[in-house]
Amino acid sequence: MRGGLAFGVRVLRGLAQVMLLDDARAGAVFGLALLAADWRYGVYALGGAALGTGAASVLGVARGRIRTGLEGFNSCLTALGFAVFLDASRPATMLLAVAACLVVTVVTATVVRLLQVWELPTLTLPYCVLACAVLVAAPAFRRIRPPGPSIAALPRVASGPTVLRPQDVGGAFFRNLSQVFFLDEWYAGALLLVGLFLASRVAGWMACSGSATGIVTAWALEAPAARIADGTMGYNAVLVALALCGVFLSATPATLTYALLGAATATALTPAAAALLSPSGGRPLTWPFVLTTLAFLAAARAFPRITGARTPAAPRPGPPAPT
Amino acid sequence: MRGGLAFGVRVLRGLAQVMLLDDARAGAVFGLALLAADWRYGVYALGGAALGTGAASVLGVARGRIRTGLEGFNSCLTALGFAVFLDASRPATMLLAVAACLVVTVVTATVVRLLQVWELPTLTLPYCVLACAVLVAAPAFRRIRPPGPSIAALPRVASGPTVLRPQDVGGAFFRNLSQVFFLDEWYAGALLLVGLFLASRVAGWMACSGSATGIVTAWALEAPAARIADGTMGYNAVLVALALCGVFLSATPATLTYALLGAATATALTPAAAALLSPSGGRPLTWPFVLTTLAFLAAARAFPRITGARTPAAPRPGPPAPT
Amino acid sequence: MRGGLAFGVRVLRGLAQVMLLDDARAGAVFGLALLAADWRYGVYALGGAALGTGAASVLGVARGRIRTGLEGFNSCLTALGFAVFLDASRPATMLLAVAACLVVTVVTATVVRLLQVWELPTLTLPYCVLACAVLVAAPAFRRIRPPGPSIAALPRVASGPTVLRPQDVGGAFFRNLSQVFFLDEWYAGALLLVGLFLASRVAGWMACSGSATGIVTAWALEAPAARIADGTMGYNAVLVALALCGVFLSATPATLTYALLGAATATALTPAAAALLSPSGGRPLTWPFVLTTLAFLAAARAFPRITGARTPAAPRPGPPAPT
Incomplete structure (x- = not known):
């Protein structure tokens, strides 16, 4: 019974880690936001986080990673991605999501090991690698491919009006949050923001400023208003802002500037991904967030003006950190 | 004379290393399988292994690598790939293969150095990088490009019946082996299996279970039966199974399960590559094998239930291992 | 005043580092070549080098890197690339170039940190990553995209005559240099060569032999004569030859051979990039130079016949070298 409760807390922390938090209450609110948008998405996300956490336990991964939800968020996003892109109601999608949650636990261990040379966090890189590979492979398999022709296409020049109306801005502000979980509903984004503030005031404000930076950058570069309004231009900016000011770098005026530069960069690079x-038929997922954040974190040591003090620490080869 | 014999043994070990063995007898049987399928393929493969081994000697590569055939298998596959994809009878192909065997020796040293940070083996990564680059560049050069239009195309949805007939299964079982050497003939696969059992009973059985896993995975995901039967869905599964149970991880029930999970993953990811x-006009070559195996090997340390004991060894920076 | 002079020297060294030199006089000649071809290109290049050098100072990057121009050449090429590919006269291009020079300073710090594990130099990798991403993202933004349809296209088989006329050879020889700065004018290449000889006789001769190797390789593989004559097949060969004989490896007969093998490899791989x-709508930029040089440098330690002596040095994790 107590074991079940502890496991439940870890699963909710897995959901919270999608937004880089380790707070079970925030995870519970995120779960509510998913269930409110589509109950099947909620089931896939919670089931994915549970499977990843469980698989890591069975395989004997270091306890500190499991306890803080770090083994749950990549599997959560992987299962959720399958539900969104491959048809949530098919039994084949469910079975495949279960298998993918097991494999993403392996890929997480891979990424932990590769990136520890530079003391960098995994972020959602394991999910990006696996989900991208499966989406790209799907048209080859009748059991899992979505109906209709392949989505593989040469990129085209964007078209459509670029003038933002007030309701576009409001919608974009919240959908930049909800798109982190692939949700189109603005109220899901509002609920996610509640969860963020519940866990940490800094996290809540960074999510707001990341979303605003995403909107301003995309507007200044004249992206189509429809792309800004649906949140697909700005969800990476939210995650970058969260990661670079308050989570992996302590929150100071200098890191705030650095984080917003990162958020603007991720916004401009989202169409590149x-x-x-x-x-090849792939989707950007959270690649722009992962690559921008890893780049800015790896670079930060070279900038004493940002990190506050010269950090002479060398890349320390060592065993996987136990916590 | 004795030097010539020793060199010949190294060349045959180079052939054997394509299947991750260092047994000259297995290499001799693999050579026979190639000659039986097409004598020119046999000449290119043996010549490639000899050139790579020779180039590494001239450049002063550590003897241990040369003695065990580790400097011959990437050049063997590179030369063979040129014979298969660029027209084996043209003198230009021969000259280019000679040059490529020299360059792949350099790329092998690169990959050894890059991956030693994580204590990972090179596998066929040097070959994948170089052969892929040359295939993609070929249409720009009249001297080497294959006749006809470029094969560059957007990926399409797979079509064709997905019901496997008994003869499909039998053919797939052996062709999953023969396609490692680009061969379509089932009897070449049978001969390769003889070579594997000759070198190691574990290797033979792992090749069989890898091939079976590849067939079952592709069938369960409903790949077209023709793609399964010709071996192009399953050759990566054979190599992954060999690598993860008996070669780089010792053979135990736990690593057997791990290896078959890896084989299934590589099968599902083959269409992704x-x-x-x-x-761009590239081909998957053995990319799925290389990436899956490196990922599963890098991850294995985090799983004491798989490796049998907590391995606290850190990524050890050091000079290229002499053996 | 003296500070301004010191800064100016650093900016000119930034220009010189595009050709791997740290000589301000060479940088001044390179600046002249740019101004002679198109004054706006000269302004963007000098402005870019100044912005990168300035941003690195503000951020507190190690002084040794700033003094030798190592913080100026990636921003120089980034700004220049924007001028060439996005329309130099638009204010939006100028503002974007300023922002990109700041971001490329961050990416430079990232690449320094990632590659120091193997003791490899950054080369123009930061520029390649950022400029490529922006070029690929540009069609999504009305403010920055070039007029006309997207350049994204499947690669086609090259066509056109492959017989080189004398004037093709002469033009190619100098344009292989000028294309390093995206310039089509042969006399710009001649001026660049003057700058190279001014800084170092070895550098001048290596640029000549790299250019010649590029022409011979492309001709032997039968690339279209027009592609050879305009310098787009050979500019990577020039840079590889410079890097591998005299800059990162000391100039000896062995490294000369090694450098020319590298130059030939980079030429053959240019169409692959x-x-x-x-x-995706990207361009090869200096990717072939970067990848070939990093591969040949990482490999060089394994070849005592090339480096002159067994170098047992391990990849030394440590802080960014101050010089």
Whole structure:
């Protein structure tokens, strides 16, 4: 019974880690937001987090990672991605999601090991690698491919009006959050923001400023208003802002500036990830967030003006950190 | 004379290393399988292994690598790939293969150095990098390009019946082996299996279970029966199974399960590699094997239930291992 | 005043580092070549080098890197690339170039940190990553995209006569240099060569032999004569030859051979980079130079016959070298 409760807390922390938090209450609110948007998405996300956490326990992964939810968020997103892109109601999608949650636990261990040379976190890189590979492979398999022709296409020049109306801005502000979980509903984004503030005031404000930076950057570069309004231009900016000010770098005026530069960079690069994967039938997922954040974190040590003090620490080869 | 014999043994070990063995007798049987399928393929493969081994000697590579055939298998596959994809009878193909065997020796040293940080083996990564680059560049050069239009194309949805007939299964079982050497003939696969059992009973059985896993996975996901029967869905599964149970991880029930999970993963990801490279005119080669095996090997340390004991060894920076 | 002079020297060294030199006089000649071809290109290049050098100072990057121009050459090429590919006269291009120079300073710190594990130099990798991403993302933003349809296309088989006329050879020889700075004018290449000889006789001769190797390789493989004559087949060969004989490896007969093998490899792989990026709308930039040089440098330690002596040095994790 107590074991079940502890496991439940870890699963909710897995959901919370999608937004880089280790707070079970925030995870519970995120779960509510998913269930409110589509109950099947909620089931896939919770089931994915549970499977990843469980698989890591069975395989004997270091306890500290499991306890803080770090073994649950990549499997959560993987299962959720399958539900969104491959048809949530098919039994084949469910079975495949179960298998993928097992494999993503392996890929998480891979990424932990590769990136520890530079003391970098995994972020959602394991999910990006596996989900992208499965989406790209899907048209080859009748059991899992979505109906209709392949989505593989050469990238085209964006079209459509670029003037933002007030309701576009409001919708974009919240959908930049909800798209982190593939949700189109603005109220899901509002609920996610509640969860963020519940866990940490800094996290809540960074999510707001990341979303605003995403909107301003996309507007200044004249992206189509429809792309801004549906949140697909700005969800990476939210995650970058969260990661670079308060989570992996402590929150200071200098890191705030650095984080917003990162958020603007991730916004400008989101169409680049889409264009690079589009001819193969892939999707940008959270690649722009992962690559921008890893780049800015790896670079931060070279900038004493950002990190506050010269950090002479060398890349320390060592065993996987136990916590 | 004795030097010539020793060199010949190393060349045959180079052939054997394509299947991760260092047994000259197995290499001799593999050579026979190639000659039986097409004598020119046999000449290119043996010549490639000899050139790579020779180039490494001239450049002063550590003796241990040369003695065990580790400097011959990437050049063997590179030369063979040129014979298969660029027209084996043209003198230009021969000259280019000679040059490529020299360059792949350099790329092998690169990959050894890059991956030693994580204590990972090179596998066929040097071959994949170089052969893929040359295939993609070939249409730009009249001297080497294959006749006809470029094979670059957007990936399409697979079509064709998915019901496997008994003869499909039998053919697939052996062709999953023969396709490692680009061979379509089932009897070449049978001969390769003889070579594997000759070198190691574990290797023979792992090749069989890898091939079976590849067939079952592709069938369960409903790949077209023709793709399963010709061996192009399953050759990566054979190599992954060999690598993860008996070669780089010791053979135990736990690593057997792990290896078969890896084999299934590589099978599902084979069309992903094809789709990612197809718009540029590339081919999947052994990318799925290389990436899956490296990922599963890097991850294995985090799983004491798989490796049998907590391995606290850190990524050890050091000079290229002399053996 | 003296500070301004010191800063100016650093900016000119930034220009010189595009050709791997740290000589301000060479940088001044390179600047002249740019101004002679198109004054706006000169302004963007000098402005880019100044912005990168300035941003690195503000961020507190190690002084040794700033003094030798190592913080100026990636921003120089980034700004220049924007001028060439996105329309130099638009204010939006200028503002974007300023922002990109700041971001490329971050990416430079990232690459320094990632590659120091193997003691490899950054080369123009930061520029390649950022410029490629922006070019690929540009069609999504009305403010920055070039007029006309997207350049994304499947790679095609090259066509056109392959017989080189004398004037083709002469033009190619100098344009293989000028294309390093995206310039089509042969006299710009001649001026660049003057700058190289001014800084170092070895550098001048290596640029000549790299250019010649590029022409011979492309001709032997039968690339279209027009592609050879305009310098787009050979500019990577020039840079590889410079890097591998005299800059990162000391100039000896052995490294000369090694450098020319590298130059030939980079020439053959230039269309590969183009084909891999073309379906997404990217350009090869200096990717072939970067990848070939990093591979040959990482490999060099394994070849005592090339480096002159067994170098048992391990990949030394440590802080960014101060010089």
